[in-house]
Amino acid sequence: MRDEGMAIQYQCDEVSNILGKSEKIREICRLIGVVAKTKATVLVQGESGTGKELVANAIHAHSLRANKPFIKVNCAALSDTLLESELFGHRKGSFTGAFESRKGRFELADGGTILLDEIGNMSFPGQAKLLRVLQEDEIVPVGVSTPIKVDVRVIATTNVMLKKASENGAFREDLYYRLSVVTIFLPPLRxxxxxxxxxxxxxxxxxxxxxxxxxxxxxxxxxxxxxxxxxxxxxxxxxxxxxxxxxxxxxxxxxxxxxxxxxxxxxxxxxxxxxxxxxxxxxxxxxxxxxxxxxxxxxxxxxxxxxxxxxxxxxxx
Ligand SMILES: Nc1ncnc2c1ncn2[C@@H]1O[C@H](COP(=O)(O)OP(=O)(O)OP(=O)(O)O)[C@@H](O)[C@H]1O
Ligand SMILES: [Mg+2]
CATH class of the missing domain: 1.10.8.60 (Helicase, Ruva Protein; domain 3)
Structure with missing residues (x-):
């Protein structure tokens, strides 16, 4: 092959599978290396198919939490009613159909990382609850009155310009600032x-x-x-x-x-x-x-x- 060996040469590292030699990709790989070692919340922004999930995987894989859970949540696929119980869990009998107590994704991710995919599609009530987790490091399962402490690193992805969405009221501004402590912009392939x-x-x-x-x-x-x-x-x-x-x-x-x-x-x-x-x-x-x-x-x-x-x-x- 004309460029045999080239792919390996231009791989960020052995763990992440992120390929590219462009200055933009190299900069992203450097940034991943730096933020991975911290607990900072990371917002990964880019058009569809630019590698946001790959970057999130790389951050977790390079973090000190690498062998702790890595839980992915597709926010776009969760209806308002499901979201709260999915993320924060519920106790038996807290609503019709809650026959068993169930841990939410945040509890499952305790000690590790949670990936909130397509965060721009999260409902406003969901956004309010998420803000609380980020501020207080604690969750309140549905049907429970006392909060539970969790230690979770949050990575969120979005393919909409979240800053713009927060400016025109489509996304909570305070949550946007909490989420975008570190923002990684993935450039389109073109x-x-x-x-x-x-x-x-x-x-x-x-x-x-x-x-x-x-x-x-x-x-x-x-x-x-x-x-x-x-x-x-x-x-x-x-x-x-x-x-x-x-x-x-x-x-x-x-x-x-x-x-x-x-x-x-x-x-x-x-x-x-x-x-x-x-x-x-x-x-x-x-x-x-x-x-x-x-x-x-x-x-x-x-x-x-x-x-x-x-x-x-x-x-x-
Ligand atoms: N730099 C890269 N090197 C190698 N493969 C890549 C790179 N970026 C993305 N890919 C591959 O492209 C595909 C799409 O990547 P990924 O799922 O991470 O994109 P995404 O930004 O999360 O897309 P969406 O917004 O649709 O969820 C995957 O198969 C991924 O492995
Ligand atoms: Mg994705």
């Missing part, structure tokens, strides 16, 4: 395209094992398309596309024909419309873009090497 080849090669390795295939590389044309596409679904979308391509491809090289059609049409939209076919400026610009992408790919997205290939100053790239 803002760190230099990571695409690394991710592609790692996903091929994984899918080769999973699907018992022997794909060796990606053709330059296919890689150009993968790099130019905008990836609204971010890394999850890329992962799916590669999984599919590994299955569909009949040679040892992923060709354009094994990529989903929408990637190609998206790219074609960026080509020149027929009425401007002879517009010299437009044609030159398109050619320039293609050549730069080709050079960047050849140079594994190392800008100094690409600019050398292109015979231009790196600052002009």
């Amino acid at each position: 803002e760190r395209k230099e990571d695409i080849p690394i991710l592609v090669n790692r996903f091929i390795q994984l899918d080769n094992c999973r699907a018992n295939r022997k794909i060796k590389k990606v053709s330059n044309e296919a890689m150009d398309i993968l790099v130019s596409y905008n990836w609204p679904g971010n890394i999850r979308e890329l992962k799916n596309v590669i999984e599919n391509a590994v299955i569909m491809e009949s040679t040892d090289t992923i060709q354009v024909s094994s990529l989903p059609h929408y990637l190609l049409t998206e790219n074609r939209q960026k080509t020149i419309p027929p009425e401007h076919e002879f517009n010299l400026k437009m044609q030159l610009k398109t050619y320039e873009r293609q050549l730069i992408l080709k050079a960047l790919n050849k140079a594994n997205w190392v800008k100094t090497r690409a600019s050398k290939l292109l015979g231009i100053d790196q600052r002009n790239l």
Whole structure:
């Protein structure tokens, strides 16, 4: 494979599986290393599929709580009525249907970490109760009058701009400030395209094992398309596309024909419309873009090497 070994080289560390060589990803890995050792509440913010859960896993794995429980809660999937008893537990008979006493997720996470996924979707009553846990380090199970002390590290994720939501009243402002003691912003994949080849090669390795295939590389044309596409679904979308391509491809090289059609049409939209076919400026610009992408790919997205290939100053790239 063209970039064999590259994936391992660009892995944050052996534990976290976070791949990338972009400055943004390296900065995130550094931050994970620093905050993991503290009990600070962390808010992980980013579009869907950017790796928020992966980051939360890494924080827990690097913390002093690594061999204590790591409990995940999908706040979007919990209705208002379920939320309180799910998070804080209930005692037998506290409401219709509470036949047994049950520990909530906070109690189950005691000593460890709780991941509150999609916190932006939590109801207002839920937010009020959560604020109390963060302030007092104690929970009140449904049907119980005395609070219980818990020692839980909270990590929350969101794909909405929580600050904005708190400013326009859609999320409690005091809770936002409590949650965002440390905020980790995960950039969309389109803002760190230099990571695409690394991710592609790692996903091929994984899918080769999973699907018992022997794909060796990606053709330059296919890689150009993968790099130019905008990836609204971010890394999850890329992962799916590669999984599919590994299955569909009949040679040892992923060709354009094994990529989903929408990637190609998206790219074609960026080509020149027929009425401007002879517009010299437009044609030159398109050619320039293609050549730069080709050079960047050849140079594994190392800008100094690409600019050398292109015979231009790196600052002009
Ligand atoms: N930097 C990365 N290196 C390798 N794999 C990654 C990276 N970031 C994300 N992934 C992979 O992409 C997929 C999506 O990641 P994850 O579930 O963490 O995203 P998310 O931000 O939580 O998405 P959502 O908002 O939809 O819940 C996972 O399979 C994950 O392993
Ligand atoms: Mg997630």
